[in-house]
Amino acid sequence: MPYRLEVENLNVYFGESHILKDINININNNMVTSLIGPSGCGKSTFIRTLNRMNDTIPTFKKDGTVLLDGKDIYDPNVDVVDLRKKVGMVFQKPNPFPKSIFDNVAYGLGIHGVNDKDIISKKVEESLKAAALWDEVKDKLEMSAMGLSGGQQQRLCIARTIAVEPEVILMDEPCSALDPISTTKIEDLIHKLKNDYTIIIVTHNMQQATRVSKCTAFFLHGEIVESGLTDKLFMEPVDKRTEDYITGRFG
């Protein structure tokens, strides 16, 4: 099976600082890949490169290639809007819009030109069900999303992302602002979603990486030290630095 994402010799700079160094990684289709590593090692910068969110930073520069389904996403002919529709993103801090629960999920449909009310309602319901939030909010869809708990808000953000039918979902430490129960719910959700989506998740929590992902990449100082199957990386790390990190000797 071909890879969904292929990253070759990727280097990223913000102004003078060299953030990512010679990143090479292939991401499998319909599978969860974890990115672990200490703070400031470039994990977030890396996933933000995959949906070109770094483009909003004026000093951002990169070389190397990022292929999505074999096509270079930084090709001048690529429409960033289409790319971001295909590569959805869930942020560290839950960031629902100050709109109703329904409007939050419907937002992406509206901007991509879906106007039919029946289709929108159906899609909102499907997405909220897929994000395991439907039962909690079905009676208060017109309520402001700001009234939900942090964990519910994060699942709403996932529902909002799913609604536009992406192929890849990037998650930037989606549980770091959540309590353990909400975290469990999001992890269960990730298990459910992996059948339909390619998921890349940045996490600080190594247990979380072992629980949710098939593959893991370990980032350190802007480089990938080691990557491969999660079980193997945690049980028999090849690199000394990986071993030190996963056994808690630093980071």
Added chain:
Amino acid sequence: MTEKKEDKFVQWVLFATGISSILIIILIIAFIFREGLPAILQIGFFNFIFGMVWNPDNGIYGVFPMIVGTLLTTLIALLFAVPLSLCCSIFLAEIAPPNMRKILKPTIQGLAGIPSVVYGFFGLVIIVPFMRIHFGGSGFSVLSASLILTVMILPTIISISEDALRSVPYEYNEASLALGATQWQTIKNVIFPAALPGIITAIILGMGRAIGETMAVIMVAGNVVQIPGSIFEPVRTLTSNIALEMGYATGIHYNALFATGIVLLTVIIILLLIANYINYKKRVTIGGGYL
């Protein structure tokens, strides 16, 4: 123990300064009412508010044309200024590159620092002759006054609504872009609605400035007490009325000018209440229900 005393002292000072600003307002309003009410009582409420003639020499005092004048000049000024300032503030907050913003923002704020008599002078020398040549009449008109007011309230509305737009959390922006929205869709559907309460506040403050502006309006509005037949005819506003006649008014005439002040105050309060009501309504619907 000394820290505790200091705390008490600071609390007391802050309380005193806070309460004194309220006292000052109450005293001013009380004074205006004390000086103005006798005139309203003597002339009669309806005769004063709805009277069409203002003729102090014959003891006839009706301010209705001036109420119309104030509302008309202000509303037309808002009609020009609101779209202009909103576009400008969106450009400044969301689109302008940082270097351009660094030049534009202080320039626009500088507009607010120009004394109103200078605006009036500009209007007198440039706008009034322009109106006379292109639209006939004397050139002293509702439109001339509105145009000057437009320029005068631009900086207020622009800088406050720009602040409102920039205080929308960046997370909303990111969330929208990550869903594949264009920059314009993001501004229109997320940032602008989230900033709307602040933008309405900006418009209210701009409106307040337009209603209260006196000098510049006196210089270009023509100051004829009449309900203008068109926007090219002269008008007198409530503030102009007070400023023009206060210098020589005595007796009931003097009281009638204070009564004009009462009317002005009432008009401003009514407009503020309307604006706040709209703001409240908008906040609820944009927020998408109850919180």
